[in-house]
Amino acid sequence: MPAPRAFPNATIRPAGPNRSAAPGSAAIRATDLHKTYGTGDKAVAAVAGISLTVPAGTIFGLLGPNGAGKSTTVKMLTTLARPDSGTAEVAGVDVMRDPAGVRRRIGYVSQKPGFDPVGTGRENLVLQGRVHGLRAASARRRADALLERFGLGAAANRLLRTWSGGMQRKLDVAMGLIHQPDVLFLDEPTTGLDPEARADMWSEIATLAGDGGLTVLLTTHYLDEADRLAGHLVIIEAGRVVASGTPDELKSELHGDSVRIGLAAPDVAAKAVTVLAAADQVLEVTADGARLRARVPDGARALPGLLAALDAAAIPVVDVTVARPSLDDVYLRHAGRSFRSAPERADGAAGTTDGYRSAAASGKAVA
Amino acid sequence: MTISTVSTRMPGAPDTVTVRRTAPTAFLAHSWLLTVRSLRTLLRMPAYLAFTLVQPMIWLLLFGALFTNIARLPGFGTGSYLEYLTPGVIVMTAMFSAGWAGTTFIQDMDRGVMDRNLTSPVNRGALIAGSLAYQAVTCIVQSAIVLGVGVAAGARFPAGPADVLAVFGCAVLLAVIFAALSDAMALLLRQQEALIGLSQFLTLPLTFLSSVMMAPDLMPGWVSAVARYNPVDWAAVASRSALSGHPDWGLIAGRGGLLLAVAILMGVLATRAFRSYQRSV
Numbered sequence: 048m049p050a051p052r053a054f055p056n057a058t059i060r061p062a063g064p065n066r067s068a069a070p071g072s073a074a075i076r077a078t079d080l081h082k083t084y085g086t087g088d089k090a091v092a093a094v095a096g097i098s099l100t101v102p103a104g105t106i107f108g109l110l111g112p113n114g115a116g117k118s119t120t121v122k123m124l125t126t127l128a129r130p131d132s133g134t135a136e137v138a139g140v141d142v143m144r145d146p147a148g149v150r151r152r153i154g155y156v157s158q159k160p161g162f163d164p165v166g167t168g169r170e171n172l173v174l175q176g177r178v179h180g181l182r183a184a185s186a187r188r189r190a191d192a193l194l195e196r197f198g199l200g201a202a203a204n205r206l207l208r209t210w211s212g213g214m215q216r217k218l219d220v221a222m223g224l225i226h227q228p229d230v231l232f233l234d235e236p237t238t239g240l241d242p243e244a245r246a247d248m249w250s251e252i253a254t255l256a257g258d259g260g261l262t263v264l265l266t267t268h269y270l271d272e273a274d275r276l277a278g279h280l281v282i283i284e285a286g287r288v289v290a291s292g293t294p295d296e297l298k299s300e301l302h303g304d305s306v307r308i309g310l311a312a313p314d315v316a317a318k319a320v321t322v323l324a325a326a327d328q329v330l331e332v333t334a335d336g337a338r339l340r341a342r343v344p345d346g347a348r349a350l351p352g353l354l355a356a357l358d359a360a361a362i363p364v365v366d367v368t369v370a371r372p373s374l375d376d377v378y379l380r381h382a383g384r385s386f387r388s389a390p391e392r393a394d395g396a397a398g399t400t401d402g403y404r405s406a407a408a409s410g411k412a413v414a
Numbered sequence: 415m416t417i418s419t420v421s422t423r424m425p426g427a428p429d430t431v432t433v434r435r436t437a438p439t440a441f442l443a444h445s446w447l448l449t450v451r452s453l454r455t456l457l458r459m460p461a462y463l464a465f466t467l468v469q470p471m472i473w474l475l476l477f478g479a480l481f482t483n484i485a486r487l488p489g490f491g492t493g494s495y496l497e498y499l500t501p502g503v504i505v506m507t508a509m510f511s512a513g514w515a516g517t518t519f520i521q522d523m524d525r526g527v528m529d530r531n532l533t534s535p536v537n538r539g540a541l542i543a544g545s546l547a548y549q550a551v552t553c554i555v556q557s558a559i560v561l562g563v564g565v566a567a568g569a570r571f572p573a574g575p576a577d578v579l580a581v582f583g584c585a586v587l588l589a590v591i592f593a594a595l596s597d598a599m600a601l602l603l604r605q606q607e608a609l610i611g612l613s614q615f616l617t618l619p620l621t622f623l624s625s626v627m628m629a630p631d632l633m634p635g636w637v638s639a640v641a642r643y644n645p646v647d648w649a650a651v652a653s654r655s656a657l658s659g660h661p662d663w664g665l666i667a668g669r670g671g672l673l674l675a676v677a678i679l680m681g682v683l684a685t686r687a688f689r690s691y692q693r694s695v
Binding site: 125126158 | 433434435443444447451454458524525526527529530533534535692695
């Protein structure tokens with residue numbers, strides 16, 4: 048995996064005194080954004096009241112399953128779609144009152160490839176720079192610097208359609224950076240990449256933050272991606288923010304350990320939840336199909352008691368693991384279902400039918 | 415036209431110099447950049463051009479052969495049907511080929527290219543103008559090929575360079591009208607199948623409701639009445655006059671003016687269709 052490279056001429060943007068966003072100020076401030084598609088019976092509330100503040104110079108993650116409203120939120124912040132209600136400022140500019148001003152200050156890398164496959168890497172970058180008002184010579188210099196920075200120099204003059212998926216994705220990101228934006232939007236930057244290209248992309252994204260004060264807003268449905276890259280994140284579910292904080296803050300909300308128990312069959316899950324909830328030391332139990340999770344202060348100490356209780360109730364156990372809480376546990380707690388089981392859906396409607404929660408009997412239940 | 419402001423984010427760093435343009439200069443600069451980009455694509459994929467010429471060759475060579483004797487009808491007014499048909503097929507080719515213009519927009523929508531464009535400062539009018547300029551250049555190449563094939567098949571035109579330019583001009587204006595319509599429909603329908611269906615639905619009837627194949631004097635009255643309002647007929651009438659050896663420049667300028675007016679109108683309407691598209695994303 049390539050280490051972060053330093054090319055003196057290839058900073059994403061210069062650290063200068065006249066940047067528009069001062070350190071510590073908000074690069075994005077959105078208040079109560081709403082967006083509904085369709086009308087009448089077919090109306091779907093894709094975003095139903097999202098507010099967020101992204102500090103300048105950070106990587107900020109929007110985490111949620113497909114259809115949660117991440118992309119719609121990004122479309123409103125990038126002036127692609129107009130909010131039905133609510134307000135948003137990006138790089139200090141109101142998205143509704145001055146969309147052209149926002150467009151000059153942002154880079155947007157959508158989920159889908161945004162380059163011309165019949166153009167070369169350099170041609171694509173130069174055109175994008177020229178559209179942003181760079182003079183021909185500066186656009187060429189910037190293009191070459193970015194090609195070097197992303198390790199694409201050798202392929203620069205080959206047509207994009209001959210590039211690998213990972214290289215194409217990096218070029219998409221480079222195109223979003225050609226004009227040295229204040230805010231870069233990355234919509235699912237690693238979806239569809241193979242593991243190696245994904246790790247490579249992660250290390251590239253990680254070096255973007257703090258490079259001259261660039262702010263990155265990243266959407267993802269990969270928990271490990273948000274955990275690894277985002278300094279701050281919000282979890283979005285059915286068009287609403289259900290949790291926000293740093294990954295560590297969110298995980299430490301769930302103090303103790305997570306005991307994950309696999310049952311032989313899902314039909315005994317309800318009974319197992321009742322048994323575990325009554326067991327000693329258990330703070331909270333959740334079930335998702337045949338997978339149970341019990342949150343306990345000390346996993347190793349609680350485990351024998353839990354297994355004994357299940358055994359006494361004649362519930363067969365297939366596997367057991369004890370782990371520190373992950374973002375998946377955070378997601379499960381806030382969205383009421385396991386992240387992995389979240390259905391791929393585009394309807395945006397709330398749905399918690401495939402998982403259910405049972406608050407622990409101890410009274411320390413989740414609010 | 416002047417550059418309104420030159421903003422430098424950071425003094426002394428040449429790579430950060432951006433030029434903020436007024437709307438008219440952005441329109442021209444971006445139109446130029448996008449036209450150059452598409453022409454480069456055309457040069458890299460010239461087979462596309464050959465593909466769009468298959469249909470007109472069938473019209474020109476098969477129809478030209480099949481209906482050779484039509485020209486003997488009293489009132490047809492010309493010696494050779496092929497000579498009558500060739501300018502009409504140039505005009506038809508312009509329309510049919512331009513009807514595909516919007517499919518590029520739909521590919522851009524299916525990829526992330528449209529989203530990237532619409533979140534960048536690219537001028538909306540330039541996105542349309544770039545598409546139209548590309549169609550115009552394609553149209554000139556196609557018109558020259560069709561004319562050349564007509565001559566090779568035996569058609570003779572007592573025409574000079576100015577007359578041929580007038581024919582190409584009419585074909586280009588007609589191509590611009592239908593390319594702008596196709597772009598607008600692409601932005602409104604956002605579906606390849608719907609766009610192609612609509613284009614097919616329009617182009618053939620418009621051809622038969624014009625004097626492309628049949629002399630005006632021999633058409634049924636209602637057809638020639640409709641043809642008077644049909645841009646395809648305007649272009650066909652003007653092109654035939656230009657190649658006739660005794661061009662009626664008043665008529666050519668009149669029809670050309672009508673074509674230009676409709677072309678500008680369609681370009682403006684197509685630019686407005688971006689609003690409809692953005693409401694749908």
